[in-house]
Amino acid sequence: MQQDAAPKVSFVSLGCPKALVDSERIITRLRAEGYELARKHDGADLVIVNTCGFLDSAKKESLDAIGEALAENGKVIVTGCMGAEPEQIEAAHPGVLSISGPQQYETVLEAVHRALPPVHNPHLDLVPPQGIKLTPRHYAYLKISEGCNNRCTFCIIPKLRGDLVSRPANDVLREAERLVGAGVKELLVISQDTSAYGVDLKYATSLWKDREVRARFLDIARELGELGAWVRLQYVYPYPRVDDVISLMAEGKVLPYLDIPFQHASPEVLKAMKRPAAQEKTLERIRRWRDECPDLTLRSTFIVGFPGETESDFAYLLDWLEEAEIDRVGCFKYEPVAGAASNAFANPVPDEVKQERYNALMARQQRISARRLKRKVGTRQQVIIDEVGPTVTKGRSKADAPEIDGVVYLASRRPVRVGEIVTAKIERADEYDLHGTVAGF
Numbered sequence: 097m098q099q100d101a102a103p104k105v106s107f108v109s110l111g112c113p114k115a116l117v118d119s120e121r122i123i124t125r126l127r128a129e130g131y132e133l134a135r136k137h138d139g140a141d142l143v144i145v146n147t148c149g150f151l152d153s154a155k156k157e158s159l160d161a162i163g164e165a166l167a168e169n170g171k172v173i174v175t176g177c178m179g180a181e182p183e184q185i186e187a188a189h190p191g192v193l194s195i196s197g198p199q200q201y202e203t204v205l206e207a208v209h210r211a212l213p214p215v216h217n218p219h220l221d222l223v224p225p226q227g228i229k230l231t232p233r234h235y236a237y238l239k240i241s242e243g244c245n246n247r248c249t250f251c252i253i254p255k256l257r258g259d260l261v262s263r264p265a266n267d268v269l270r271e272a273e274r275l276v277g278a279g280v281k282e283l284l285v286i287s288q289d290t291s292a293y294g295v296d297l298k299y300a301t302s303l304w305k306d307r308e309v310r311a312r313f314l315d316i317a318r319e320l321g322e323l324g325a326w327v328r329l330q331y332v333y334p335y336p337r338v339d340d341v342i343s344l345m346a347e348g349k350v351l352p353y354l355d356i357p358f359q360h361a362s363p364e365v366l367k368a369m370k371r372p373a374a375q376e377k378t379l380e381r382i383r384r385w386r387d388e389c390p391d392l393t394l395r396s397t398f399i400v401g402f403p404g405e406t407e408s409d410f411a412y413l414l415d416w417l418e419e420a421e422i423d424r425v426g427c428f429k430y431e432p433v434a435g436a437a438s439n440a441f442a443n444p445v446p447d448e449v450k451q452e453r454y455n456a457l458m459a460r461q462q463r464i465s466a467r468r469l470k471r472k473v474g475t476r477q478q479v480i481i482d483e484v485g486p487t488v489t490k491g492r493s494k495a496d497a498p499e500i501d502g503v504v505y506l507a508s509r510r511p512v513r514v515g516e517i518v519t520a521k522i523e524r525a526d527e528y529d530l531h532g533t534v535a536g537f
């Protein structure tokens with residue numbers, strides 16, 4: 097029977113949801129060819145490490161993961177963002193079998209075939225119709241484009257991933273429909289710059305069902321909204337075209353949730369960062385969005401301590417946050433990334449000042465978030481169930497993206513299932529999470 101044993105691959109996926117989508121694609125292909133996933137490196141025939149190269153700390157994490165895989169297994173294939181600059185990997189770990197950049201699925205598969213030829217076994221070649229997903233079955237990331245046309249001065253993603261390349265609308269919709277057909281209840285739409293979707297295709301149409309659909313942010317959001325799943329839009333920039341999507345949110349077609357990485361509010365810092373749509377009057381726009389769609393939840397990330405950020409720039413950011421009432425915030429202390437233009441900027445901010453600003457921003461945000469969440473006490477919210485344990489049931493409302501936002505802790509008299517969407521009565525709120533009871537199914 098030994099010759100029938102399926103070759104086993106251990107997989108490490110580092111980095112952002114976009115990298116996770118790449119990992120899912122590679123794993124889907126491997127499973128389709130009869131490979132199995134191993135839980136541990138030492139029980140596997142080889143290891144694939146999908147790396148992240150965004151920040152120096154992420155590169156270090158990637159190099160550590162490769163080192164660990166080499167020590168525990170010995171056969172290691174490296175792919176992902178850091179693979180776009182192979183010299184550092186080669187220098188640290190000359191023993192790896194192959195190095196490839198992001199989306200180079202074929203290179204990864206060729207390297208696997210060389211090191212560990214597939215065993216043909218029709219019983220192992222089956223792959224579920226939705227592909228193998230690393231995320232739980234009830235939600236899935238849907239990548240609509242690759243690369244980025246912006247040139248933010250702190251970022252090297254365009255260097256690593258190139259300019260924007262959008263998928264045709266019907267290709268995206270086919271994948272989305274397949275995912276929903278396979279039980280996915282929530283689609284998380286991702287890309288480096290979701291609102292720029294289709295710019296490279298000049299918004300070309302493609303045939304979907306009986307109609308032509310434009311590769312354009314509004315059109316794809318509208319079509320995805322017809323599939324019967326929750327649709328959550330992530331990594332959107334505040335271009336004027338975003339205004340149109342707010343009406344889809346008000347109509348309940350897509351979730352009233354926008355993840356906009358503002359990164360700062362001070363016009364000087366935004367200019368130095370070369371942020372897209374920085375000149376748009378965002379506070380005014382946010383006010384209008386909330387007038388049209390009062391349930392809108394805004395999530396954002398900010399960088400403190402960017403070179404040249406003054407005390408008054410930072411005070412401006414805190415005031416802006418207060419006024420914008422951003423519901424959910426992630427904050428990073430500026431970190432130079434090898435190859436980024438901002439490394440050479442004058443007036444770097446000392447580490448202790450970065451830390452102070454980080455603490456001040458997080459404290460301010462905690463109060464804003466608590467205030468926003470308190471308003472939900474006494475309301476009924478739809479909640480998608482993520483986890484059912486012996487004592488705790490956890491889910492997320494429409495305002496919470498998985499992994500990055502808060503959760504809703506639930507009590508229920510009847511058993512609930514993972515992936516189910518229930519109605520909950522919200523009874524209590526703390527700084528980041530809600531607590532309630534299941535009130536309907």
Ligand code: SF4
Nearest residue numbers: 244246248251253288
């Ligand atoms: S929008 Fe800016 S930060 Fe985001 S990927 Fe593009 S260049 Fe990088």
